Amino acid sequence: xxxxxxxxxxxxxxxxxxxxxxxxxxxxxxxxxxxxxxxxxxxxxxxxxxxxxxxxxxxxxxxxxxxxxxxxxxxxxxxxxxxxxxxxxxxxxxxxxxxxxxxxxxxxxxxxxxxxxxxxxxxxxxxxxxxxxxxxxxxxxxxxxxxxxxxxxxxxxxxxxxxxxxxxxxxxxxxxxxxxxxxxxxxxxx
Numbered sequence: 693x694x695x696x697x698x699x700x701x702x703x704x705x706x707x708x709x710x711x712x713x714x715x716x717x718x719x720x721x722x723x724x725x726x727x728x729x730x731x732x733x734x735x736x737x738x739x740x741x742x743x744x745x746x747x748x749x750x751x752x753x754x755x756x757x758x759x760x761x762x763x764x765x766x767x768x769x770x771x772x773x774x775x776x777x778x779x780x781x782x783x784x785x786x787x788x789x790x791x792x793x794x795x796x797x798x799x800x801x802x803x804x805x806x807x808x809x810x811x812x813x814x815x816x817x818x819x820x821x822x823x824x825x826x827x828x829x830x831x832x833x834x835x836x837x838x839x840x841x842x843x844x845x846x847x848x849x850x851x852x853x854x855x856x857x858x859x860x861x862x863x864x865x866x867x868x869x870x871x872x873x874x875x876x877x878x879x880x881x882x
Contacts, residue, residue, distance in 0.1 A: 701867025
């Protein structure tokens with residue numbers, strides 16, 4: 693099932709998401725639906741709050757970025773496709789680096805966001821087992837962006853106050869429905 697994407701300004705996007713049972717049929721169905729929704733929207737990541745559910749789940753498929761990267765990172769990105777259930781960032785390391793980010797919930801706006809290059813994470817698989825791994829570069833960035841969603845943080849929150857003020861009008865247009873997208877959107881979802 694393809695869900696509509698919840699737009700910037702909806703309270704569900706600013707809420708700390710709740711843990712879920714990774715082994716439940718509902719969670720597995722939701723993950724399948726989230727992948728379907730992400731692909732229909734031409735995204736590389738999608739968090740449950742973006743479809744109106746305050747659940748600690750997100751899905752990623754970084755393969756669209758693979759062709760623009762050097763061979764080693766290209767291989768990693770081609771294989772970086774999965775669901776993260778109840779994820780936690782255990783550790784952040786490395787230098788801070790800026791990269792242009794966008795968001796399905798904030799269509800038409802892209803800005804450079806600074807994040808740390810390396811993270812150590814833990815998340816559950818569909819058996820409920822905890823898996824710990826190290827992510828570096830673009831895969832770490834994608835994870836951090838989606839993780840922010842389940843923490844109630846959006847990428848404009850990571851911008852300088854001046855940059856946020858500069859895009860305020862465009863953000864207001866998104867929240868009021870004055871946007872054109874290839875996917876369906878919902879506005880002001882509680």
